Amino acid sequence: MKIAILGMGNIGGGVADELIRDKAEITAASGQPVDIKYILDLRDFPGHPLENKVVHSIDTIINDPEVELVAETMGGSHPAREYTLAALCAGKHVVTSNKEVVSNFGDEFLAEAEAHGVFYLFEASVGGGIPLIRPITDSLASEQINAVNGIVNGTTNYILTKVSEGVPFEDALAEAQRLGYAERDPSADVDAIDSQRKITILAALASGKLHDPSRVRAESIRGVTPDTISLASEFGGTIKLIAHAAPTEDGMVDIFAAPCFVPHSSPLAYISDVYNGILLDCSRSGTLMFFGQGAGKYPTAGSIIADIVAVASGTARRCRPFKKDGDDLLLPYTEHVCRHFVTVPTVFSAEVTKFSEPEFCVTGGDTTAFILPPCRHGDVERLTKENSQISVYRII
Amino acid sequence: MKIAILGMGNIGGGVADELIRDKAEITAASGQPVDIKYILDLRDFPGHPLENKVVHSIDTIINDPEVELVAETMGGSHPAREYTLAALCAGKHVVTSNKEVVSNFGDEFLAEAEAHGVFYLFEASVGGGIPLIRPITDSLASEQINAVNGIVNGTTNYILTKVSEGVPFEDALAEAQRLGYAERDPSADVDAIDSQRKITILAALASGKLHDPSRVRAESIRGVTPDTISLASEFGGTIKLIAHAAPTEDGMVDIFAAPCFVPHSSPLAYISDVYNGILLDCSRSGTLMFFGQGAGKYPTAGSIIADIVAVASGTARRCRPFKKDGDDLLLPYTEHVCRHFVTVPTVFSAEVTKFSEPEFCVTGGDTTAFILPPCRHGDVERLTKENSQISVYRII
Numbered sequence: 001m002k003i004a005i006l007g008m009g010n011i012g013g014g015v016a017d018e019l020i021r022d023k024a025e026i027t028a029a030s031g032q033p034v035d036i037k038y039i040l041d042l043r044d045f046p047g048h049p050l051e052n053k054v055v056h057s058i059d060t061i062i063n064d065p066e067v068e069l070v071a072e073t074m075g076g077s078h079p080a081r082e083y084t085l086a087a088l089c090a091g092k093h094v095v096t097s098n099k100e101v102v103s104n105f106g107d108e109f110l111a112e113a114e115a116h117g118v119f120y121l122f123e124a125s126v127g128g129g130i131p132l133i134r135p136i137t138d139s140l141a142s143e144q145i146n147a148v149n150g151i152v153n154g155t156t157n158y159i160l161t162k163v164s165e166g167v168p169f170e171d172a173l174a175e176a177q178r179l180g181y182a183e184r185d186p187s188a189d190v191d192a193i194d195s196q197r198k199i200t201i202l203a204a205l206a207s208g209k210l211h212d213p214s215r216v217r218a219e220s221i222r223g224v225t226p227d228t229i230s231l232a233s234e235f236g237g238t239i240k241l242i243a244h245a246a247p248t249e250d251g252m253v254d255i256f257a258a259p260c261f262v263p264h265s266s267p268l269a270y271i272s273d274v275y276n277g278i279l280l281d282c283s284r285s286g287t288l289m290f291f292g293q294g295a296g297k298y299p300t301a302g303s304i305i306a307d308i309v310a311v312a313s314g315t316a317r318r319c320r321p322f323k324k325d326g327d328d329l330l331l332p333y334t335e336h337v338c339r340h341f342v343t344v345p346t347v348f349s350a351e352v353t354k355f356s357e358p359e360f361c362v363t364g365g366d367t368t369a370f371i372l373p374p375c376r377h378g379d380v381e382r383l384t385k386e387n388s389q390i391s392v393y394r395i396i
Numbered sequence: 397m398k399i400a401i402l403g404m405g406n407i408g409g410g411v412a413d414e415l416i417r418d419k420a421e422i423t424a425a426s427g428q429p430v431d432i433k434y435i436l437d438l439r440d441f442p443g444h445p446l447e448n449k450v451v452h453s454i455d456t457i458i459n460d461p462e463v464e465l466v467a468e469t470m471g472g473s474h475p476a477r478e479y480t481l482a483a484l485c486a487g488k489h490v491v492t493s494n495k496e497v498v499s500n501f502g503d504e505f506l507a508e509a510e511a512h513g514v515f516y517l518f519e520a521s522v523g524g525g526i527p528l529i530r531p532i533t534d535s536l537a538s539e540q541i542n543a544v545n546g547i548v549n550g551t552t553n554y555i556l557t558k559v560s561e562g563v564p565f566e567d568a569l570a571e572a573q574r575l576g577y578a579e580r581d582p583s584a585d586v587d588a589i590d591s592q593r594k595i596t597i598l599a600a601l602a603s604g605k606l607h608d609p610s611r612v613r614a615e616s617i618r619g620v621t622p623d624t625i626s627l628a629s630e631f632g633g634t635i636k637l638i639a640h641a642a643p644t645e646d647g648m649v650d651i652f653a654a655p656c657f658v659p660h661s662s663p664l665a666y667i668s669d670v671y672n673g674i675l676l677d678c679s680r681s682g683t684l685m686f687f688g689q690g691a692g693k694y695p696t697a698g699s700i701i702a703d704i705v706a707v708a709s710g711t712a713r714r715c716r717p718f719k720k721d722g723d724d725l726l727l728p729y730t731e732h733v734c735r736h737f738v739t740v741p742t743v744f745s746a747e748v749t750k751f752s753e754p755e756f757c758v759t760g761g762d763t764t765a766f767i768l769p770p771c772r773h774g775d776v777e778r779l780t781k782e783n784s785q786i787s788v789y790r791i792i
Contacts, residue, residue: 018680022538029537123535129681131535138534138711139519139527139702141425142418267687270666275683284414284698285525287671291663291685302680306535315534315713 001030001312004038004061006083007074008045008054011097011124014301015071016050026305030312037067062086069093069311071304072101081105088112088120093316095307097124097300103197103213106204107324119316121307126152126198127276129299130292131306136205136280137319144283145206147246149396152198154274154294155181155189156221156241160259161272164229164238169222181274181295192218192241195257199243202278203255205319206245209326211255217333219258223391228343231369232393234362235341237263240271242396252331261341261395334378339395342370342380348387355383371395397426397708400434400457402479403470404441404450407493407520410697411467412446422701426708433463458482465489465707467700468497477501484508484516491703493520493696499593499609502600503719515712517703522548522594523672525695526688527702532601532676533715540679541602543642545792548594550670550690551577551585552617552637556655557668560625560634565618577670577691588614588637591653595639598674599651601715602641605722607651613729615654619787624739627765628789630758631737633659636667638792648727657737657791730774735791738766738776744783751779767791
């Protein structure tokens with residue numbers, strides 16, 4: 001099978017490296033050799049073993065009937081969307097690591113893929129190297145997924161791990177940047193945009209409805225301090241950036257990505273550093289968690305290669321179908337009802353206690369923390385609007 | 397597709413229940429209805445909705461060409477082996493939850509299945525409801541699995557969780573029996589026979605070699621006390637029954653199931669109650685963990701149904717092949733080199749310190765615990781033979 005790689009960045013380069021290095025294993029698993037015919041990039045790569053495969057026009061790839069599969073590792077919505085549609089319409093399979101394009105246009109790609117008798121696969125778009133979308137597709141095919149709770153962003157999990165060790169947020173971010181975990185502009189990670197896209201994808205697989213990702217609530221981790229996490233631990237929990245999707249009792253769907261209080265009774269509380277973990281509540285198999293490296297060149301390349309091997313070996317299967325639908329059923333984040341963990345400078349404690357009678361209270365240094373009984377998130381959030389030194393976290 | 401269920405016990409009954417209850421979902425995922433034509437059991441089930449499906453002779457099933465798949469949920473080696481071979485030779489797919497028969501004869505079944513153009517699938521045999529063997533087969537098809545470390549027995553994990561909370565072993569076992577987690581004769585669980593079988597299966601998938609399970613080292617958890625785990629926690633770890641398989645540097649393979657010291661840096665340290673977690677070190681995807689309910693009627697039935705759906709929908713794939721081989725390469729358990737956690741009545745401490753200079757030492761009550769630098773397990777085990785009040789645990 002001849003393939004093309006779109007974008008020779010970190011992930012695309014990893015795919016190219018692995019297809020060369022593990023050629024024997026990949027051929028054996030695929031039942032045929034998988035050869036890179038083209039690499040699309042703006043740059044040339046003089047001296048690279050694949051330098052003569054580099055092309056600068058997508059048309060070369062689209063118009064070559066020998067290319068059966070395109071691995072899109074460019075990222076971004078455009079031109080990834082246009083290139084993906086062109087490849088699918090030309091009867092080529094597409095596999096991707098690009099959560100932005102999947103969360104925005106995945107429904108279009110699935111429809112085009114089906115119309116042209118090819119596959120659109122995106123294992124690498126959520127959970128990096130973790131086998132997740134294929135087990136959902138195959139092993140859980142006849143089960144309902146009733147809830148998803150995940151740590152799906154390795155960068156912020158690394159930062160929060162450091163913060164939990166006493167490192168202030170800004171220093172933890174700088175360290176993550178130094179290690180190459182965070183971009184120079186870290187907003188997509190720390191402001192939960194990346195998690196927002198990934199939970200949109202997982203929610204679509206669980207419910208069949210692809211929501212507009214920009215309408216999914218995303219909250220930054222920038223306000224989380226060592227004190228916050230230290231006080232959370234007094235209540236038997238920690239703070240993690242949680243991507244959540246679940247139906248509500250009255251037929252709505254609650255989806256968000258936000259820093260939450262995670263009790264130590266949840267396996268998500270123990271996921272540290274750049275690891276990811278995705279917890280699924282399934283109708284028959286119960287609680288499952290898929291854990292592994294959520295990012296990184298080779299793990300993510302591994303998931304792309306798994307999708308390539310699936311196509312080449314004839315064992316690929318269409319994922320659970322989803323369509324753009326149901327944005328009117330998205331629960332406004334203010335309406336989410338849950339218990340809350342609240343931190344407040346001790347001098348302002350009364351602002352919390354007059355709002356609600358806390359279940360638990362602990363004071364550490366100048367800060368006091370409370371566990372509040374269930375209430376609408378919008379109501380408790382009003383406390384933070386009246387006093388920006390008050391922080392509130394949903395308890396999952 | 398017409399199927400037969402062999403054995404209407406806990407798991408077989410769960411499969412029957414789910415095939416009836418979730419008929420619509422299972423038909424949709426399978427692309428065809430899946431109907432129970434026969435249930436083989438010694439008993440009758442008067443009043444049961446499937447009572448008219450019950451037969452008492454395997455020949456009825458084997459000789460009926462309409463039966464395309466047999467779900468073997470009897471357990472035990474015999475007659476499960478003979479019935480499985482008969483079904484495969486009659487051109488019927490077989491799926492099973494029976495780790496004993498897979499670990500002893502899985503190689504034969506795979507060969508017969510291939511010879512007769514049918515599938516032999518055993519997702520439910522390891523990790524209960526956790527999708528594990530299919531991700532290993534599919535998602536990780538082109539990767540090497542370099543090591544397996546798992547908590548694969550829910551009963552003992554429940555007991556050790558209770559022991560870690562201060563409950564003595566005998567009381568924790570009685571509680572597990574009361575809750576139906578442990579059998580009246582708990583030996584297969586607490587003496588690690590069940591874990592021994594499961595790690596034999598996982599090692600075969602990783603290495604291609606099916607070892608004689610009875611030659612895989614299995615060590616009981618009966619000696620683990622609340623004190624032991626309390627002292628382990630002083631060193632930043634806990635005690636878990638770990639099923640381990642990995643090649644050694646000199647071409648041997650080290651496989652065992654034994655209570656081990658698990659540092660809190662491992663996600664396995666946080667798996668509590670009846671949950672299972674299987675950690676795989678993969679060549680491309682890095683460290684992955686599959687977590688979920690390792691036992692129980694419906695989760696385990698869920699894995700059997702996933703295998704049935706795989707066959708019915710035409711997406712089943714042959715697992716990584718393995719053959720009986722390499723028992724001469726099994727590392728004798730005494731030769732395993734690692735660090736050890738040792739507990740000893742304080743009055744006998746000198747017996748440990750004269751054996752090896754400890755890296756760390758802590759005394760709690762009348763007991764002292766040590767972390768010893770790497771040495772052969774057989775050497776440190778000699779301490780326990782000379783003084784039965786000394787306990788030694790490998791550190792993983």
